[in-house]
Amino acid sequence: xxxxxxxxxxxAEVLRNRGINPTHQRIEIAYAIFSRCExxxxxxxxxxxxxxxxxxxxATVYNTLNLFLEKKLIREVIVDPSKVFYDPNTDPHHHFYNxxxxxxxxxxxxxxxxxxxxxxxxxxxxxxxxxxxxxxxKAA
Amino acid sequence: xxxxxxxxxxxAEVLRNRGINPTHQRIEIAYAIFSRCExxxxxxxxxxxxxxxxxxxxATVYNTLNLFLEKKLIREVIVDPSKVFYDPNTDPHHHFYNxxxxxxxxxxxxxxxxxxxxxxxxxxxxxxxxxxxxxxxKAA
DNA sequence: GTCCTGATTAGACAGAGTCCAGAGCTTCGT
DNA sequence: ACGAAGCTCTGGACTCTGTCTAATCAGGAC
Ligand SMILES: [Mn+2]
Ligand SMILES: [Mn+2]
Ligand SMILES: [Zn+2]
Ligand SMILES: [Zn+2]
Numbered sequence: 001x002x003x004x005x006x007x008x009x010x011x012a013e014v015l016r017n018r019g020i021n022p023t024h025q026r027i028e029i030a031y032a033i034f035s036r037c038e039x040x041x042x043x044x045x046x047x048x049x050x051x052x053x054x055x056x057x058x059a060t061v062y063n064t065l066n067l068f069l070e071k072k073l074i075r076e077v078i079v080d081p082s083k084v085f086y087d088p089n090t091d092p093h094h095h096f097y098n099x100x101x102x103x104x105x106x107x108x109x110x111x112x113x114x115x116x117x118x119x120x121x122x123x124x125x126x127x128x129x130x131x132x133x134x135x136x137x138k139a140a
Numbered sequence: 141x142x143x144x145x146x147x148x149x150x151x152a153e154v155l156r157n158r159g160i161n162p163t164h165q166r167i168e169i170a171y172a173i174f175s176r177c178e179x180x181x182x183x184x185x186x187x188x189x190x191x192x193x194x195x196x197x198x199a200t201v202y203n204t205l206n207l208f209l210e211k212k213l214i215r216e217v218i219v220d221p222s223k224v225f226y227d228p229n230t231d232p233h234h235h236f237y238n239x240x241x242x243x244x245x246x247x248x249x250x251x252x253x254x255x256x257x258x259x260x261x262x263x264x265x266x267x268x269x270x271x272x273x274x275x276x277x278k279a280a
Numbered sequence: 281g282t283c284c285t286g287a288t289t290a291g292a293c294a295g296a297g298t299c300c301a302g303a304g305c306t307t308c309g310t
Numbered sequence: 311a312c313g314a315a316g317c318t319c320t321g322g323a324c325t326c327t328g329t330c331t332a333a334t335c336a337g338g339a340c
Contacts, residue, residue: 023287023336042327057289062328081216081224082297083327096260099267111256118247120236120275127239127274134267135260163305163318182296197320202297222328223296 006034018071025049025056029064030073039077039085039104077104079132094131107133146174158211165189165196169204170213179217179225179244217244219272234271247273 011030012022020026032048033040040048046061065086068074075087079097085104092109114129151170152162160166172188173180180188186201205226208214215227219237225244232249254269 021286025288059290059329060288063288076221078221079218081218084221098264105261107258111258113253113255114271115253115255116251117273118251121245123278124238124275125278127276130272130274131254132270132272133257134270135264136267138263138265161317165319199298199300199321200319203319 006031014073018073020067020071020073025060026064026067028052028056029061030068033068033074033086033088037088039087041083041085043083045086079104094133096133096135099134099136107131146171154213158213160207160211160213165194165200166204166207168192168194168196169201170208173208173214173226173228177228179227181223181225183223185226219244234273236273236275239274239276247271 015022049056077085094107096105155162168189189196217225234247236245
């Protein structure tokens with residue numbers, strides 16, 4: 001995702017480049033995710049998309065999110081036991097997780113080094129390393 | 141949890157030491173978690189406890205797991221979007237997560253160093269750092 | 281226009297987890 | 311021993327996230 005205005009036309013092009021047929025609903029969902037560039041739940045995205053006219057169904061939102069995941073247009077963040085967060089940022093990065101508010105903040109992975117990891121079990125390959133720094137307000 | 145046989149008597153003592161009234165059900169649940177020292181879901185624990193006689197209800201299993209969490213007798217691991225894993229190991233540690241099988245393996249935190257983390261937002265304190273290394277079988 | 285294919289939809293469904301109101305236990309005072 | 315009080319436990323209803331299905335819809339090729 002290089003710097004660009006997220007117009008619906010631009011997003012249609014982005015979807016096409018990933019081999020995704022840019023339907024009206026898919027463009028609206030992409031718009032919801034990328035214009036508001038935050039970590040959102042399926043529920044929030046459904047609400048955002050339907051605040052405008054569109055009327056997109058829950059099934060389509062889930063189908064589309066899973067399609068976007070598969071095509072690596074977005075990422076999922078597993079940190080809240082009750083729901084998945086969808087992440088428009090696909091660059092390698094980690095997260096601060098505010099356990100009071102549920103807020104997620106990105107941490108660029110470029111400067112991070114993790115040392116001391118044991119060797120992988122035989123025949124296994126690393127798929128990714130996720131670091132979650134749980135934080136909370138210092139005041140009692 | 142220092143090395144000890146996890147007899148029901150020992151476990152009753154452990155619960156008492158944490159200020160937990162050691163009822164029959166709580167002891168059975170503790171026994172299921174600590175004797176099989178693996179990462180288990182609530183569902184698995186419910187099944188384990190009821191494979192013997194006991195007949196413990198789902199509500200009691202969840203209540204007890206949340207009580208054990210609160211008293212820091214166990215830990216939760218958030219890694220599968222569909223269920224929480226409960227971890228008898230409360231020493232600082234991280235996890236390998238086999239994305240094919242769902243298997244979790246502990247990584248002792250003593251040798252791990254993470255460098256390059258940005259400063260925390262003002263007024264925030266770190267509550268913990270969780271590292272999840274997602275792995276999968278190398279063979280296609 | 282018809283035909284074909286893929287996308288969307290409502291609503292049923294499944295699973296994890298919580299809540300509640302009633303019943304069971306235990307402890308304590310008398 | 312009895313009863314009251316306070317935990318604890320329980321079935322079952324309920325909520326919420328997410329999936330599935332069968333029907334409908336939209337759009338391109340012809
Ligand atoms: Mn919980
Ligand atoms: Mn999913
Ligand atoms: Zn992120
Ligand atoms: Zn563990």
